[in-house]
Amino acid sequence: MTSIYIIAGEVSGDTHGAGLIKELLVLDPEVKITGLGGPRMKEIAGHGIEDWVETAGVVGLWEVLKMYSYFKQKFTATVTSILTQQPAAVILVDYPGFNLRVAKDLRTKGYTGKIIYYISPQVWAWKKGRVKTMAKVLDLMICIFPFEKDFYEKSGLPTEFSGHPMVDRVVALRRNWERERALVGWFPGSRLNEVKRLFPIMLQAALAIRMMHPQVRFAVSAANETLAGHLRQMADDAGMPEAKTWIETGTVYDLMQRAQVGAVASGTATLEAACFGLPYALVYQVNLLTYIAAKTVVRIKNIGIVNVLAKRDIVKELVQGRLNSDTLAAEMVDLLTNDVRRRDLQEDLAEVVATLGHGGAYRRAAQAVIGALTA
Structure with a gap:
């Protein structure tokens, strides 16, 4: 029986890990899956998966430092578990701060099984020199963006472009709806710490937009009811109790298709918005220490993957000091009122999405993975 240990540390990684596990079980129903992940992976693979993503999915240098002892203990336990089980392969899903260290430590301690990385860490944006280390410890990189294949193979790391899983998800979730004119969609993220930074700015921007265009409506989709409760409290704290009526739960993909324009927190959701053709602005704001640390290692101009794929500015990026209620309101008003710009943006987004493959990514x-195991 083939055994595979898989590690995902974020909600998106749990989604991708679950999709991969499902297809692995189709190809080999006897494969044994263990590891770290989330509820979706656990649902498919069973009790061999430990659900840890709610704790592990923190964002920001300061937030990670506060949990240093937890991550140190989990790292040691994970490496020990893999060395004890000796699975045929270890699959690392994104989450580079933890996963790349696991890969390196496993090799240092003599693990001889296959180490496969799925969902490339964005080393092309930061610490490109790390690719040489990755080529030494990894057996295969499976990437979801087309330009990554050449990037990794230049360093001698065997790489496969699987296509982006979002293409399949969008096909399944697409509705034949017309966008609702004058509806602005707010997408402040799925993590509480980023929502606390972004949603108050969105609330103030909404006031400014309403001063100029009273007919404009707003909606915000919370990832779950717990987050929706925090959003309602923030609306009360801002003296805007009426904003509680904007809040929806679990409708993010529908709202991306209903809204005329939107503002989307940096991350996976920006590509999802592009796939659904939503004209949007990217918004990003983190702890100052985290931002300064990131600026010292990031080697690319843009943080939005759509702009990276396009190799030019398509989506407006309102980042850190450039993001406030006035700049956000101005960008939303321009997208709402400039029909030509909005249409051109949608065409540009469609061109980028077309490079992501045609389905069947998982x-x-x-x-x-099976090919690497049998090679």
Whole structure:
């Protein structure tokens, strides 16, 4: 029986890990899956998966430092577990701060099984020199963006482009709806710490927009009811109790198709918005210490993956000091009132999305894993 240990440390990684596990089980129903992940991976793989993503999915240097002892203990336990089990392969899903250290430590301690990385860490944006280390400890990189294949293979790391899983998800979730004119969608993120930074700015921007265009409406989709409760409290704290009526739960993909324009927190959701053709602005704001630390290692101009893929500015990026209620309101008003710009943006987004493959991403990733195991 083939055994595989898989590690995902964020909600998005749990989604991708679950999709990959499902296809692996189709190709080899006898494969044994263990590891760290979230509820979706656990649902498919069973009790061999420890659900830790709610704790592990913190964002920001300061937030990680506050949990240093937890991550140190979990790192040691994970490496020990892998060395004890000796699975045929270890699959690392994104989450580079933890996963790359695990890969390196496993090799240092003599693990000889396959180490496969799925969902490339964005080393092309930071610490490109780390690719040489990755080439020494990894057996295969499975990437979801087309330009990454050449990037990794230049360093001698075998790489497969599986296509982006979002293509399949968008096809399943697409509705034939017309966008609701004058509806602004707020997407402040799925993590509480980023929501606390972004949603108050969105609330103040909404007031400014209403002063200029009273007919404009707003909606915000919370990832879950707990987060929705925090959003309602923030609306009360801002003296805007009426904003509580904007809050929806679990409708993010529908709202991306209903809204005429939107503001989307940096991350996976920006690509999802592009796939659904939402004209949007990217918004990003973190702890100052985290931002300064990031600026010392980031080697690219843009943080939005859509702009990176396009190799030019398509989506407006309102980042850190450039993000406030006035700049956000101005960008939303321009997108709402400038029909030509809005249409051009949607065409640009469609061109970028077309480079991501044509479906079947998880199946190709699973086939790449099986191929590596049998090579």
